[in-house]
Amino acid sequence: xxxxxxWALAFVLVLSFAWPSMTASAEDGTLKLVVDGVEVEGYEQPxxxxxxxLIPVDNVFQEAGFNVTKEAPGKLNVTNTxxxxxxxxxxxxISVNGKAxxxxxxxxxxxxxxxxxxxxxxxxxxxxxxxxxxxxxxxVTTNRVKDIDAFLEKMLAADLKSYEAKLxxxxxxxxxxxxxxxxxxxxxxxxxxxxxxxxxMLSKMSMNMGEEAEELTTEAYFTKxxxxxxxxxxxxxxxxxxxDGLLQASMAQVDPATQLQLVKAFMKGIHxxxxxxxxxxxxxxxNEEFKSMMSxxxxxxxxxxxxxxxxxxxxxxxIKEVEFEETVQEEAAEVEADFEEAATxxxxxAEEDAVTEEEAVEEEAADVEADLEExxxxxxxxxxxxxxxxIDKFFVVTVVDKATLFPQSTSGITVITMSMDGETVTIKxxxxxxxxxxxxxKEIKVPAxxxxxxxxxxxxxxxxxxx
Numbered sequence: 001x002x003x004x005x006x007w008a009l010a011f012v013l014v015l016s017f018a019w020p021s022m023t024a025s026a027e028d029g030t031l032k033l034v035v036d037g038v039e040v041e042g043y044e045q046p047x048x049x050x051x052x053x054l055i056p057v058d059n060v061f062q063e064a065g066f067n068v069t070k071e072a073p074g075k076l077n078v079t080n081t082x083x084x085x086x087x088x089x090x091x092x093x094i095s096v097n098g099k100a101x102x103x104x105x106x107x108x109x110x111x112x113x114x115x116x117x118x119x120x121x122x123x124x125x126x127x128x129x130x131x132x133x134x135x136x137x138x139x140v141t142t143n144r145v146k147d148i149d150a151f152l153e154k155m156l157a158a159d160l161k162s163y164e165a166k167l168x169x170x171x172x173x174x175x176x177x178x179x180x181x182x183x184x185x186x187x188x189x190x191x192x193x194x195x196x197x198x199x200x201m202l203s204k205m206s207m208n209m210g211e212e213a214e215e216l217t218t219e220a221y222f223t224k225x226x227x228x229x230x231x232x233x234x235x236x237x238x239x240x241x242x243x244d245g246l247l248q249a250s251m252a253q254v255d256p257a258t259q260l261q262l263v264k265a266f267m268k269g270i271h272x273x274x275x276x277x278x279x280x281x282x283x284x285x286x287n288e289e290f291k292s293m294m295s296x297x298x299x300x301x302x303x304x305x306x307x308x309x310x311x312x313x314x315x316x317x318x319i320k321e322v323e324f325e326e327t328v329q330e331e332a333a334e335v336e337a338d339f340e341e342a343a344t345x346x347x348x349x350a351e352e353d354a355v356t357e358e359e360a361v362e363e364e365a366a367d368v369e370a371d372l373e374e375x376x377x378x379x380x381x382x383x384x385x386x387x388x389x390x391i392d393k394f395f396v397v398t399v400v401d402k403a404t405l406f407p408q409s410t411s412g413i414t415v416i417t418m419s420m421d422g423e424t425v426t427i428k429x430x431x432x433x434x435x436x437x438x439x440x441x442k443e444i445k446v447p448a449x450x451x452x453x454x455x456x457x458x459x460x461x462x463x464x465x466x467x
């Protein structure tokens with residue numbers, strides 16, 4: 001009996017020491033992170049510590065469509081422009097939209113990552129956090145719009161007939177091998193109408209390349225009267241085949257269905273956040289999304305180009321003009337001739353097995369168009385592979401008024417690296433713009449003296465043709 005009691009006491013002591021360890025083990029166990037129904041994989045995962053659920057900062061905000069920037073050692077910034085958080089390890093503080101909070105940061109450094117509590121994340125506008133002990137999961141729900149296509153259709157259907165825009169583009173380029181750097185800044189003021197289509201733009205550009213500096217001011221008009229541009233000294237009119245083609249393309253883009261196709265082609269990695277007064281549209285892009293976007297865009301643009309000017313980029317980056325319409329007509333004529341000859345020789349062919357002339361022509365035209373598209377995509381892939389384009393950073397934000405669905409502002413940063421033959425070029429772009437005077441701009445007309453004094457540019461020779 002005494003021996004049994006001794007063993008029982010020993011067992012109880014073992015359990016008493018093991019219990020805290022078992023509890024700590026359960027608390028330190030890793031949880032799954034799910035953001036808007038998508039499980040976020042990675043080295044850093046949520047876990048429980050001292051009764052609090054801790055969530056990795058980078059993972060949750062990147063998956064939520066925010067821009068995550070490590071500005072300096074110990075400092076982290078996440079933003080979608082409406083909601084901005086600054087994390088500072090040195091000050092042990094988190095600021096929300098510029099205002100300091102009482103939240104201590106970082107609570108822990110695990111796996112070299114920074115973590116915040118689920119309660120703090122849940123307190124932020126646009127975030128809802130629940131922890132499921134049964135599934136061992138942290139579920140984060142954001143205020144992102146679920147049906148992106150429906151939102152885009154609604155936005156493109158907004159009654160926007162005219163507006164004014166002020167845009168600034170700041171671009172830098174650095175080539176490592178040649179130690180070459182270039183900085184360019186462009187300020188653009190423009191007004192635009194959609195019915196009738198019209199554009200008037202003033203732009204000022206300053207460029208520095210090494211010790212050389214250059215400034216250029218240009219003005220342009222684009223209406224049904226043509227495309228006119230001035231370098232401050234002389235007005236130039238572009239030939240009708242170009243301006244008419246641009247006008248056709250612009251008119252096509254005004255069509256809601258075509259415009260939606262273009263928007264979808266250029267808007268990979270898109271997130272739409274819904275707030276009380278605005279929608280925030282953010283766009284991120286990976287290398288794969290960039291290639292997909294370029295492929296979609298090239299296919300669409302080949303369809304928007306006017307008759308006779310579709311182009312295929314050939315090996316060696318030489319552009320060959322492809323008279324697409326003529327090709328289709330020639331192929332159709334050959335098919336028609338073959339059809340008539342076959343019809344004459346085989347009048348007895350059963351009606352259900354006969355192929356009509358119209359069907360044959362349409363099929364051949366479709367084949368030619370498919371071949372053209374395949375050639376464009378093939379050459380595009382070859383160029384992208386040759387340039388070894390890498391998207392180091394891509395984050396663009398557009399603020400849209402919730403009541404009117406008109407754009408209020410846009411901003412973004414892109415960093416792209418291109419490598420070829422052992423040389424690497426890095427291009428960085430910053431863009432900022434504001435939109436105003438919605439539906440207030442009157443019809444844009446090219447001044448009579450501009451039309452009278454403009455000289456015409458010959459695209460084939462590059463020479464000016466006097467009127």
